Structure formats: C-alpha cells, structure tokens
Amino acid sequence: MSHRRRTFFFTAALVFAGMVVPTGNSQQTSGPVKVVHLTGLTGVKDDAKGTLSVENSKLRFVHGKEFFDLSATSIEDIVGGASSKQSVGKTVGAISMAAPYGGGRFLSLFRTKVDTLTVQYRDADGGLHGAIFTMPVGAADGIKKELLAQGAHTATTEQQTAPPASATNPPNKEQKQ
Amino acid sequence: MKRDLSTAMSLFVTILILAAFPLFAERSQPAKIKAAAIQVVMIQSDEIKLPSEFQISLYENLIRQLEKQGGFQHVYRDGDRNAANVADLVVLRSTVRGFKAGNEEKRKVTTVAGKTSITIHCQFTSPDGKSLLEQDVNGKVRFFGGNLRATYDFAKKAAHVAHENFSSPDGK
Numbered sequence: 001m002s003h004r005r006r007t008f009f010f011t012a013a014l015v016f017a018g019m020v021v022p023t024g025n026s027q028q029t030s031g032p033v034k035v036v037h038l039t040g041l042t043g044v045k046d047d048a049k050g051t052l053s054v055e056n057s058k059l060r061f062v063h064g065k066e067f068f069d070l071s072a073t074s075i076e077d078i079v080g081g082a083s084s085k086q087s088v089g090k091t092v093g094a095i096s097m098a099a100p101y102g103g104g105r106f107l108s109l110f111r112t113k114v115d116t117l118t119v120q121y122r123d124a125d126g127g128l129h130g131a132i133f134t135m136p137v138g139a140a141d142g143i144k145k146e147l148l149a150q151g152a153h154t155a156t157t158e159q160q161t162a163p164p165a166s167a168t169n170p171p172n173k174e175q176k177q
Numbered sequence: 178m179k180r181d182l183s184t185a186m187s188l189f190v191t192i193l194i195l196a197a198f199p200l201f202a203e204r205s206q207p208a209k210i211k212a213a214a215i216q217v218v219m220i221q222s223d224e225i226k227l228p229s230e231f232q233i234s235l236y237e238n239l240i241r242q243l244e245k246q247g248g249f250q251h252v253y254r255d256g257d258r259n260a261a262n263v264a265d266l267v268v269l270r271s272t273v274r275g276f277k278a279g280n281e282e283k284r285k286v287t288t289v290a291g292k293t294s295i296t297i298h299c300q301f302t303s304p305d306g307k308s309l310l311e312q313d314v315n316g317k318v319r320f321f322g323g324n325l326r327a328t329y330d331f332a333k334k335a336a337h338v339a340h341e342n343f344s345s346p347d348g349k
Binding site for chain 2: 038039040077079081116118120122123125126127128129130131132
C-alpha cells in the first residue's frame with residue numbers, strides 16, 4: 001500500500017513538473033525582462049535599469065517614463081552569454097572595502113550569475129552602434145530568439161545558413177522618445 | 178686676466194646653449210597632422226577571441242573619449258555615410274593584439290592577482306588606406322572595477338594619442 005502510494009505521489013510530482021517547467025521557460029521569453037543597460041543606446045545613461053521586450057518587430061528598452069525602440073531589422077549581430085556580477089551594489093561594495101578584518105573582501109565573494117546580451121545595430125546614417133545589457137540568467141536566449149524570428153541578424157547564423165548580406169541593405173531606423 | 182675673460186666667455190656660451198636647448202627641443206617635435214574628423218572602425222579581433230561585450234565596450238568607449246578629448250570637429254561611426262565627403266578625414270582601425278581576461282573577484286580579495294589587460298594596435302590612416310600613425314595602446318584594470326573598465330582605460334589612452342598627433346584645421 002505504502003509502495004503504491006509512493007509511486008502515485010512520485011508520478012504526480014513528475015506530471016506536475018512537466019506542466020510547470022515549460023510554462024516557466026515560456027515566461028522567460030515573453031513579456032518585459034528586467035535588465036541593466038551597461039552602455040550603447042544613444043541618449044540612455046550607462047547602468048540605467050529598465051525593462052527589455054520584443055514587440056512589433058522592435059526591441060524596446062523602457063527606463064522610467066522614457067523608452068528606446070530599436071527596429072529588429074537594424075540589428076546586425078546579437079550575442080547572448082553568461083557572466084557574473086557582485087551581489088552587493090557598487091557603492092556598498094566600495095565602502096565595505098574599508099571594513100575591518102577583510103569583511104569587504106569577504107562580501108565581494110558573493111556573486112550573482114547574469115546573462116549578457118550584446119546587440120550591434122545601424123542607425124539611419126548607416127553608423128554602427130553596440131549596446132550591452134545584463135539580465136537574469138536564461139532571459140538573453142529568449143530575447144535573442146524572438147529578435148531573430150522578427151528579422152534581426154546574427155553573424156553566426158548567417159555564416160552557417162545564408163550568404164553574406166549585401167552592402168545595399170536599406171538604412172535602418174533608430175528612435176528614442 | 179685674459180684667461181679669466183675666456184673662461185667667462187665659454188661659461189656664457191654654455192649657459193646660452195643650455196637655455197636655448199628646450200626651444201630647439203620643442204621645434205624638433207613632429208608637427209601635428211591636420212584632420213577635421215575621424216571615423217572609428219569596429220574593433221577587429223580575428224586572431225584573438227574577444228568576448229562580444231569587450232568588443233562593443235571598446236568601440237563605444239573609444240568613440241565617447243574621442244568626442245570628449247580627441248580634438249576633432251566630428252567623430253563618425255563605422256559605416257556612417259556622412260563621412261564619405263569629409264575632407265581631412267582620418268580613419269582609425271583597431272586590432273586586438275593581446276587580451277587577458279582577469280577576475281574582479283580575485284582583484285578584490287588579493288589586490289595583486291586578477292588583473293585584466295588588453296593590447297590593441299591602433300592604425301590611423303587616410304581614407305584611401307595610407308598609414309599616418311601606428312601605435313600599440315593598452316588598457317588595464319588592476320584594483321577596482323569590473324573587467325570592462327579596461328576598455329575605458331584603453332579608450333582614454335587612445336584618445337590621448339589622437340589628441341597628441343592630430344589637430345583640427347581651425348587650430349582647436
């Protein structure tokens with residue numbers, strides 16, 4: 001009896017996990033993702049916190065009341081990767097360095113894993129820009145896939161599947177509002 | 178008496194030469210190359226595998242620092258069509274020659290290990306590819322800051338090199 005019960009609970013747990021895990025993955029790819037803009041977007045401050053989403057063939061970075069739209073077709077290369085950052089903030093981290101008995105150094109050992117997303121895009125004049133974002137682990141891949149599905153390019157995929165893009169690509173637009 | 182006079186004369190001549198030396202030294206410095214604008218080409222790292230965030234951070238910081246302290250009237254990005262008709266344009270091509278990814282954690286804990294360093298060969302050319310100036314510039318982060326801070330260090334040094342060797346035709 002007890003063995004059957006255990007088997008039942010184990011099977012139920014497996015079925016439940018099977019239902020929850022895909023839902024969790026799909027949540028990572030859709031909807032705004034909390035990110036930190038390290039550098040690159042024109043008119044947006046470095047280290048600005050905001051959200052990143054892909055909608056209507058655009059990559060949208062929202063920071064407070066302002067937003068920055070980037071057409072997916074203007075993206076020439078998009079790369080996602082894993083990185084790590086210090087868990088404590090920059091200011092606290094710097095101040096804590098003065099803590100006695102190496103307390104600050106001990107704090108610096110606590111690190112959080114993050115994803116890095118780098119995007120290379122062209123403005124209306126053809127000028128090349130690069131932007132870097134950090135975001136929670138697993139989020140970069142979802143955004144990258146959505147952008148590629150909506151017309152963005154990536155160097156690695158193009159090399160494998162398609163001939164190099166011609167130099168007569170139409171100019172792409174960059175907007176900031 | 179005659180001997181004293183000649184000693185005084187030789188002393189006077191020596192002092193004159195020493196005083197005039199810095200003037201000659203200034204004259205012997207190479208003249209700055211006239212350039213109204215600069216176009217920055219994306220950092221190349223064919224031989225050395227460079228993380229994409231480093232490549233982009235180098236490029237963006239370089240443009241920012243050249244705008245700040247390069248002394249050019251205009252800084253154009255890679256591929257900007259507006260640069261095509263600019264007279265006195267200089268093109269900056271940067272190739273990564275060395276890269277050592279350090280470790281911020283190690284730097285904070287030990288203060289002696291974990292240094293990040295990057296060496297980049299900067300080539301300033303005319304639009305037709307004629308080399309005007311070539312120099313290796315490095316960027317480092319030894320103690321504080323994330324690894325990407327090395328890119329800021331490089332950009333500041335590269336902009337300084339540009340400022341030292343190029344000047345705007347209007348004398349700014």
